Amino acid sequence: MSKKVNVTIDGKETQVPEGTNLIDAAESVGVHIPNLCYLKGMRGIGACRMCLVEIEGMKAPMIGCTTKVKEGMAVNTKTEQVEEVRKFVIDLILSMHPLDCMTCTKAGVCNLQKYAYDFEIKESNFNRKKFGYPVDEANPFIKRDPDYCVLCGRCVRVCKEQGTNVLEFMGRGVGSKIGTAMDKPLQESECTFCGSCVDVCPVNALLEADRWRKGREWEYTTHNSVCLSCGNGCDITVSELDGSVVKINAGADDGSAEKYICATGRFGFESAMSDARITTPLKRVDGKLQETTWKEALEIVADKIKAAKDNTGIISTGNILNQDAFVLSKFASDVMKTKNVDTTVSLYSDADSLKHSDTVDIDNADAIVLVGLNTSQKDRVLPALDAAVRKRASRGAKLIVINPQESAAGAAATVNIQADEASSLAGLSKALIDAGCKADKDLSSAVSGSTVSEEIAKAAELLKGAQSPVIFCSPSLFNAAQNISLLLKTKVAAVPFEANARGVVTLGLTTEGKTYQEMVSGTMYILYAIGEVPVEKRPRANFLVAQTSYLTDFAKEADVVLPAASYLESKGTITNYLGKNKTVNRIIEPAGDSKQHKDIIIELSKAMGSPIRDLAAKIKGAKEISKPSFSPFEKKKGLDVNASELTDSLNASVLKNSKLVWLKEAKEATV
Amino acid sequence: MDIKKKVIKLEDIKKDAEEMQCPVEKSLYLITVFLKGPMCGRCFPCSMGCYEAKIILNNIIAGNSSNEELKNLKRIADEVLISSLCKKGKDTAKFLLEWIDTGDFDKHIEGICPEKVCPEFIEYRIVSDKCTMCGDCLRACKLGAIHGEEKKQFISGYQPFEIRQLKCTKCGDCIKVCPEKAIVLLDVKSGEPVKV
Numbered sequence: 001m002s003k004k005v006n007v008t009i010d011g012k013e014t015q016v017p018e019g020t021n022l023i024d025a026a027e028s029v030g031v032h033i034p035n036l037c038y039l040k041g042m043r044g045i046g047a048c049r050m051c052l053v054e055i056e057g058m059k060a061p062m063i064g065c066t067t068k069v070k071e072g073m074a075v076n077t078k079t080e081q082v083e084e085v086r087k088f089v090i091d092l093i094l095s096m097h098p099l100d101c102m103t104c105t106k107a108g109v110c111n112l113q114k115y116a117y118d119f120e121i122k123e124s125n126f127n128r129k130k131f132g133y134p135v136d137e138a139n140p141f142i143k144r145d146p147d148y149c150v151l152c153g154r155c156v157r158v159c160k161e162q163g164t165n166v167l168e169f170m171g172r173g174v175g176s177k178i179g180t181a182m183d184k185p186l187q188e189s190e191c192t193f194c195g196s197c198v199d200v201c202p203v204n205a206l207l208e209a210d211r212w213r214k215g216r217e218w219e220y221t222t223h224n225s226v227c228l229s230c231g232n233g234c235d236i237t238v239s240e241l242d243g244s245v246v247k248i249n250a251g252a253d254d255g256s257a258e259k260y261i262c263a264t265g266r267f268g269f270e271s272a273m274s275d276a277r278i279t280t281p282l283k284r285v286d287g288k289l290q291e292t293t294w295k296e297a298l299e300i301v302a303d304k305i306k307a308a309k310d311n312t313g314i315i316s317t318g319n320i321l322n323q324d325a326f327v328l329s330k331f332a333s334d335v336m337k338t339k340n341v342d343t344t345v346s347l348y349s350d351a352d353s354l355k356h357s358d359t360v361d362i363d364n365a366d367a368i369v370l371v372g373l374n375t376s377q378k379d380r381v382l383p384a385l386d387a388a389v390r391k392r393a394s395r396g397a398k399l400i401v402i403n404p405q406e407s408a409a410g411a412a413a414t415v416n417i418q419a420d421e422a423s424s425l426a427g428l429s430k431a432l433i434d435a436g437c438k439a440d441k442d443l444s445s446a447v448s449g450s451t452v453s454e455e456i457a458k459a460a461e462l463l464k465g466a467q468s469p470v471i472f473c474s475p476s477l478f479n480a481a482q483n484i485s486l487l488l489k490t491k492v493a494a495v496p497f498e499a500n501a502r503g504v505v506t507l508g509l510t511t512e513g514k515t516y517q518e519m520v521s522g523t524m525y526i527l528y529a530i531g532e533v534p535v536e537k538r539p540r541a542n543f544l545v546a547q548t549s550y551l552t553d554f555a556k557e558a559d560v561v562l563p564a565a566s567y568l569e570s571k572g573t574i575t576n577y578l579g580k581n582k583t584v585n586r587i588i589e590p591a592g593d594s595k596q597h598k599d600i601i602i603e604l605s606k607a608m609g610s611p612i613r614d615l616a617a618k619i620k621g622a623k624e625i626s627k628p629s630f631s632p633f634e635k636k637k638g639l640d641v642n643a644s645e646l647t648d649s650l651n652a653s654v655l656k657n658s659k660l661v662w663l664k665e666a667k668e669a670t671v
Numbered sequence: 672m673d674i675k676k677k678v679i680k681l682e683d684i685k686k687d688a689e690e691m692q693c694p695v696e697k698s699l700y701l702i703t704v705f706l707k708g709p710m711c712g713r714c715f716p717c718s719m720g721c722y723e724a725k726i727i728l729n730n731i732i733a734g735n736s737s738n739e740e741l742k743n744l745k746r747i748a749d750e751v752l753i754s755s756l757c758k759k760g761k762d763t764a765k766f767l768l769e770w771i772d773t774g775d776f777d778k779h780i781e782g783i784c785p786e787k788v789c790p791e792f793i794e795y796r797i798v799s800d801k802c803t804m805c806g807d808c809l810r811a812c813k814l815g816a817i818h819g820e821e822k823k824q825f826i827s828g829y830q831p832f833e834i835r836q837l838k839c840t841k842c843g844d845c846i847k848v849c850p851e852k853a854i855v856l857l858d859v860k861s862g863e864p865v866k867v
Contacts, residue, residue: 088720
């Protein structure tokens, strides 16, 4: 831990870590230093000058966002002189800001409004200015209205830091505006519509496009939850009004590198409330799906399962909750008595890699290695990991990318090793051993023949100098990457493509019989599919049960369809790729008659006469701790998937039934 | 080709401004050139404050200002001096304060330019008693602001010489050529002649 220093802020004494700036230090004792341009976690730029404070013993006032605490510092945040400056700045901004708080969507959460209220400025004392720039509302995601912009530059910095680099200042001083390159509309720029800029805008200049007259912040109820769209499992904050979701924002702590959600996470929620949802159980009668009751549907399924002798199987996606996974594995072993239970996780990972993966705190990593993960925000392949890694890199961490193809992350890397992953890792180990790291016999003999290229030597040097290095790798390279942790105190995390992949394998949803791929392509008597499983054509099964939220192509082929609740309607936990348990909250009631996966399975077990109980207490991070030992530098076979296609097919219904469909259409229109 | 970018220094602008006579004129020149050139726009008080100061100074020089506006100008200078990010902003504020302190700004609000250079506050007039209708001023005026007919012998019924105020830019060219000293400079508000 870093050293603590004593400071006094407005007469309140406190201890804060060395290197903290005054705004954060003041926040820790409950004193708010006004600011418009400061963003927690990023270096201050001192543009708005609102955070001026007076420090005893100094002649001139200092700005809070860039001044670091010193031992014995005494700070006054509310002297007459600095209050005057704050009023002056707000007064000036108000002279060029529309005064339409009564209809403004951001009313209540607008920083400018708050400060004008605090400083008792009804209207500006200065001459009114208006520039009349056109509003960019050509896309269905983000609306940009330069008239409201206060030129704080938060959006520009957040966009730069995460590596998208779309927004930039145009011009200088008053009359400048925020725009894209060549001032094109967002969809013609490199924008990924992640909406990070919307989250940081202090005023109404950047807003979700459809927020007009959909209630204002104080009318919403906000809930914390987790997005299950991809392997990142990002924290989200969901705003709900009258039983429907209005918007979703990034939910991670301010200042954390993980505070990011992609377009799918932010704008995909509409699908949960769309017509594409299945709201009642369906059964196949004369080749057509017809609505039926829960009782009847469950009886049909129960009878079929009872009648089946063998060759039954369960397939599931990896984004069901821990509670669902627990009940499902109980159901498979105790009720259905089948060994054929597997998830989509097996397409890209072995169970051990995820089970033994380290718990990682990305915010403290000072050297990050990406092995075989072609992360991309544009193609939405683990976008949050990509953003987090780039943010860490912008904040001073060293980034090393090992990828055989040219990768987007590689361009931002300190060292980009464009070579075969396994042999590069072997070379890296050799370079580390050469640099004096102790290794056992197996490891040193295994790498003795490896070549150390210039880049690898550089990477080894960076890793050796790092305090808390982290390796993120694709599961197929986990064991090879773990060898590095035998040499250095490196944490190694295998990154799956589904939010709860780690949770489902930990809870035993790994097959002892047929694998997912075998069940989907082979012949089964009964196939029970949970979630939106990516299957191209109907599997050869006598009886097909689909338990999903949407009428997917797969569900259309099923004999019985059981409506399941979406992730916004379920309650439970997940274990994300970093090893953290996160809580998923029920934000809206399940659509129609749909039920959460575990409730359906419990009902089904009752219908079969051997009810299982929901033993929630047993699901507590059943993490196996294993001591890493040497394993050969190899890439595990059969785990190569196209991550972008897999993610898209797992989220196909969400992409098809929300505004996100526009992205695809716009892309097709331009080609 | 190597294009040399000319970096304008604030001191140079100040030097240029000092060659002018009226403090309001000086301030307006300084702020205008500063906004166009060296102002970086990296902090709010300086970039927004100077923009507002320019509007106020333009109002003052056009005679459309008020005491409230002058108070605002003073406030801008005071606050920018405290809060500007860099020396450029602070210096601009310092110069502005220096000039405001001369008291000439208040006079402008009252309608008087003590240095008698601000066009809105002065007026050139032809004293018809002294005018000999020689026509020198007519030829000297580039803008055709002077109307009148040259005197010709044995002809009566002249149109007398006079200056059309709307066209006049107060350049002072006419006053230099008048052989009879028949053109005078007046203070608009008081109507009293001004020594040139």
